[in-house]
Amino acid sequence: MSLRIEALPVGPFQANCYLVTDDALPGRCIVVDPGDEGDGIAARLRARALVPEAIFITHAHLDHVGGVAALRRAFPDAPVRLHEADFPLWARVVDQGRAYGLAVEAPGEVDATWHEGDVVDFGPHRFTVHHLPGHAPGHVALVCGDDALVGDLLFRGSIGRTDLPGADPARMRESLERIAAWPASLTLHPGHGPATTLGEELRDNPFLSGLARPLGAR
Numbered sequence: 001m002s003l004r005i006e007a008l009p010v011g012p013f014q015a016n017c018y019l020v021t022d023d024a025l026p027g028r029c030i031v032v033d034p035g036d037e038g039d040g041i042a043a044r045l046r047a048r049a050l051v052p053e054a055i056f057i058t059h060a061h062l063d064h065v066g067g068v069a070a071l072r073r074a075f076p077d078a079p080v081r082l083h084e085a086d087f088p089l090w091a092r093v094v095d096q097g098r099a100y101g102l103a104v105e106a107p108g109e110v111d112a113t114w115h116e117g118d119v120v121d122f123g124p125h126r127f128t129v130h131h132l133p134g135h136a137p138g139h140v141a142l143v144c145g146d147d148a149l150v151g152d153l154l155f156r157g158s159i160g161r162t163d164l165p166g167a168d169p170a171r172m173r174e175s176l177e178r179i180a181a182w183p184a185s186l187t188l189h190p191g192h193g194p195a196t197t198l199g200e201e202l203r204d205n206p207f208l209s210g211l212a213r214p215l216g217a218r
Contacts, residue, residue: 011036038070058151086138134172
């Protein structure tokens with residue numbers, strides 16, 4: 001069976017919301033990081049006769065959770081999963097929006113929490129949770145086979161910011177060291193920008209190649 005991970009850039013920050021599907025699992029999907037345009041995401045799902053089994057959140061910055069409330073209204077049975085270390089950020093989503101002059105709807109309650117090593121099934125596919133703080137205290141990556149949803153930990157050629165509230169450059173460095181030991185063949189699906197592979201980033205990304213440069217590029 002073939003897992004499909006489709007990026008849907010949304011909102012003013014053009015954050016990647018991901019739609020996870022498999023043709024062998026008709027009508028089923030997972031939505032990852034619905035950061036904005038929740039009504040539009042819901043309409044897209046309905047047009048494809050898809051119902052989300054869950055809403056996965058890599059971290060609780062507004063550009064990754066701003067569309068949760070609207071999506072939950074459309075699909076109230078889809079549980080939202082978030083690491084508890086990001087609960088304070090989750091509770092301040094409306095205030096996060098105000099800081100950027102944006103009206104953001106409060107996302108509501110979290111239904112289930114991530115823990116390091118959790119495994120969540122989607123049909124035959126198994127997502128393993130890795131707690132990788134630095135950009136945000138509760139930041140996680142979700143690895144399934146040859147794919148990794150890495151949120152704002154790592155981008156093509158760069159990494160997530162470490163100058164935001166709750167960020168920690170030292171923990172970011174530890175998290176980058178952890179993922180540098182993962183298989184180079186992994187396809188990385190970041191929170192912004194195009195997909196890449198870990199091998200490409202180990203070769204070209206200055207934050208992974210050991211070149212001297214301060215942490216915090218995006």
